[in-house]
Amino acid sequence: MTNRSQHMTPFLEKLHAGNAEGYAVYFLGIGGIGMSALARYFNSRKVKVSGYDKTPTALTLQLEDEGMQIHYEDDINMIETDAVLVVYTPAIPAGHKEFNFFKDEGYAVMKRSEVLGIITVDAFNICVAGTHGKTTTSTMIAHMLRHSGYGCNALLGGIASNYDTNFWASEKNVYVVEADEYDRSFLQLHPDIAVVTAMDPDHLDIYGTAAHFREAFADFSGKVRKDGTLYYKYQLLGSEIFKAPNLRTYAVNETGADCNISDVDADNGAYNFSWKSGQKTITDLRLNMGGMHNLENVAVAIAVGVQLGLADDAIRGTVASFKGVRRRFEYVLHQNDIVMIDDYAHHPEELTALIRGTKLLFPDKKCTIVFQPHLYSRTRDFAVGFAKSLSAADKVILLPIYPARELPMEGVESEMIAEIMDQQKVSICSKGELIQKLLVSRQKGELPLLITAGAGDIDLLVQPIRKMLTEIN
Secondary structure, X not given: OOOOHHHHHHHHHHXXXXXXXXXXXXXXXXXXXXXXXXXXXXXXXXXXXXXXXXXXXXXXXXXXXXXXXXXXXXXXXHOXXXXXXXXXXXXXXXXXXXXXXXXXXXXXXXXXXXXXXXXXXXXXXXXXEOOOOHHHHHXXXXXXXXXXXXXXXXXXXXXXXXXXEEEEOOOOOEEEEEEOOHHHHHHHOOOOEEEEOOOOOOOHHHHOOHHHHHHHHHHHHOOOOOOOEEEEEOOOOOHHHXXXXXXXXXXXXXXXXXXXXXXXXXXXXXXXXXXXXXXXXXXXXXXXXXXXXXXXXXHHHHHHHHHOOOOHHHHHHHHHHOOOEOOEOEEEXXXXXXXXXXXXXXXXXXXXXXXXXXXXXXXXXXXXXXXXXXXXXXXXXXXXXXXXXXXXXXXXXXOOOXXXXXXXXXXXXXXXXXXXXXXXXXXEOOHHHHHHHHHHHHHOOOOOEEEEEOOOOHHXXXXXXXXHHHHOO
């Protein structure tokens, strides 16, 4: 076995200097949303980037257009043998041939989270964590700093609609990073400002219990640097164990919070509002996206902007210009007779917020939701929660479970959710049957408000559904 780690030190020195031309980095699972952001980071530093993923997607094709070489077969004859670093996602199976080749041959093989920690260790870091809300919040903050001219590097877990990317670079040594709790990844980070949006238990296949899950967030709070600040949602369950030097809360319509949004007026799918913290008030704010949960997200985004010294007018402008994140309360259609919203929601609390926010904005429209459960383990652990959340809709269509990294579990199917719901409002159908099913409803005039939700491949159905809806008179 050859030890190749001696190449890492000069590589990292050149990387931090902004140009590591002549070096190569290889990605196992390059098409993942977080992995692709990191791949784009290296590509921006003139590193030769290549990698493997299981299937081609719109995102991997974009990476190829940006100059990265990607293949879709587990074949060691197609790898980058000169790679100074191999980055992998935990979703790569243990028997993966390329993965095992790199380990056996002594390459520097690291998880994405470890690499994030290395490249941001000497930066001023704004790290956003939470079971849900972290992608939109981190993107809001990054957009605020970029649009205002403050400047930042951004490594995001979603595609920012303003820029059609999940990464951008800046000469300013400030990073906005989505802090992922899966596999305790966020414990590799070094926050100067941290945000915790939610701690509803998830990933119990990793953590085992809700208590252990929340302990990891407490450990994350302990990573906040000296004199740093942790913002968290007002009255967040478990926040009493946070360890950060400075703790501040945020909320909507809660005067007890340190940062509070008030005077909310819903206006045609958007919100007008005011923001206040202590003696500081910013009025005449407008967020042009739906969902009361997104008002909570913007409450903390504004707090970060204020802490960093952004002017009131700059904050107003950045909030009003924010177009959201792909698949986060994204308006696919917004017409008088039909509204279609697509969202990444894959946890019961996310679905509750999604359906509640939609119905508040469109109280006179009957709501149909198409939901694709994500992971067998999550469906098993939260079947009752999913049933309760989905029951807030007027009609529910369940697709089969998207397995992602998991093998099937005996007895765990979408029927687990359906059987504990009102049978009059829920049905199950395959992806292949869905458009025809929706077409029939549309022709009957029964589809004024449609939500598609899930973290699997339901996104591939969004544009075909949109096309069908717009072609029906």
